[in-house]
Amino acid sequence: MKTPKSLEALVRDGLVDKVVRPLKSGKEAAVYVVLSEGEIRCAKVYKEANKRGFHKQALYQEGRKVRNSRQARAMEKNSRFGRKQQEEVWQNAEVEALYKLSAAGVRVPQPYNFVEGVLLMELVVDNQGAAAPRLNDLTLSKELAIEYHDLLIKEVVRMLCAGIVHGDLSEFNILIDSSGPVIIDLPQAVDAAANNNAPSMLERDVSNLAAYFGRFAPELLATNYGKEMWKVYESGNLRPDYLLTGNFKQNEKRADVNSVMREINDARDDAIRRKYEQTET
Numbered sequence: 001m002k003t004p005k006s007l008e009a010l011v012r013d014g015l016v017d018k019v020v021r022p023l024k025s026g027k028e029a030a031v032y033v034v035l036s037e038g039e040i041r042c043a044k045v046y047k048e049a050n051k052r053g054f055h056k057q058a059l060y061q062e063g064r065k066v067r068n069s070r071q072a073r074a075m076e077k078n079s080r081f082g083r084k085q086q087e088e089v090w091q092n093a094e095v096e097a098l099y100k101l102s103a104a105g106v107r108v109p110q111p112y113n114f115v116e117g118v119l120l121m122e123l124v125v126d127n128q129g130a131a132a133p134r135l136n137d138l139t140l141s142k143e144l145a146i147e148y149h150d151l152l153i154k155e156v157v158r159m160l161c162a163g164i165v166h167g168d169l170s171e172f173n174i175l176i177d178s179s180g181p182v183i184i185d186l187p188q189a190v191d192a193a194a195n196n197n198a199p200s201m202l203e204r205d206v207s208n209l210a211a212y213f214g215r216f217a218p219e220l221l222a223t224n225y226g227k228e229m230w231k232v233y234e235s236g237n238l239r240p241d242y243l244l245t246g247n248f249k250q251n252e253k254r255a256d257v258n259s260v261m262r263e264i265n266d267a268r269d270d271a272i273r274r275k276y277e278q279t280e281t
C-alpha cells in the first residue's frame with residue numbers, strides 16, 4: 001500500500017521497512033501493520049487533539065510529570081505551545097506505561113520505539129498469526145468468562161503494584177491472543193499515587209470487567225474487587241500474588257462525633273491544666 005504521510009519519516013529513517021496495511025482507526029489513533037527490523041509489528045499514529053474523540057484529558061493529566069516549569073506554565077495557559085506540550089505529555093504517558101508494565105510482567109504489547117508521534121510496538125496475534133480479536137468480538141462460555149476475569153483481575157493488581165491505573169479498561173481495549181487477555185490503549189493511564197482520581201478510575205475499570213464478564217457468568221456481578229484492591233494498596237500490602245476475595249464491605253458505621261469532640265476537649269483541658277501547673281511551679 002502507499003505509505004501514509006504520518007509514516008514517511010519512519011520509512012525514510014529505516015525504522016519501518018514497509019507499511020503492510022491499515023489495522024484500525026480509533027478515537028485516539030490510527031494503527032497500521034508494518035514490517036520493522038524484519039518483524040511484523042504495528043505502528044500507532046496518534047491523532048491530533050482536535051481530531052480525537054476523547055474529551056476528559058484533565059482528569060487523567062493530574063500528577064503527570066512535565067519537563068520543566070516553562071512547559072507547565074504553557075500548559076496551564078493553554079497557549080499554542082502549551083497545547084503542543086499537552087499532546088507530548090499525553091502521548092508519552094502510553095509509551096512510559098507500556099515500558100513500565102512490560103517490565104513488571106503485565107500482558108501488554110511490547111514497545112520498540114517512539115518517534116515523531118508514532119509508537120512502534122508488538123502486533124498481538126492469534127493462533128493463526130492474524131491480528132488478535134478484541135474481547136468484545138468474542139462469545140464466551142461461562143467457564144472461559146470466569147477464567148479471563150480472574151486473569152484480568154490479576155493483571156490489574158500487577159498494574160497497581162507498578163503504580164499504574166489503566167483508567168479506561170473495558171472489553172474494547174483487551175485483545176485475546178493464544179495465551180489469553182492482553183491489555184492495550186494506555187494513553188490515559190494514571191499514576192496511582194499522584195492522581196486523586198485513581199481510586200474511582202480503578203473501581204470503574206474493575207466494574208467494567210465485572211459487567212462484561214457478568215453477561216456470561218452472572219455471579220461475577222456480585223464481586224467487589226476494586227474497593228478491596230485499593231484498600232490493600234493503600235495499606236502498602238498489595239503484591240502481584242496477593243489473593244483477593246472479591247468480597248469487600250464498606251464500613252457503614254457512622255462516626256460518633258460527640259465522643260470525638262469530648263476527647264478533643266478533654267485533651268485541650270489537660271494541656272491547659274499542665275501548662276498552668278508548670279507556671280505555678
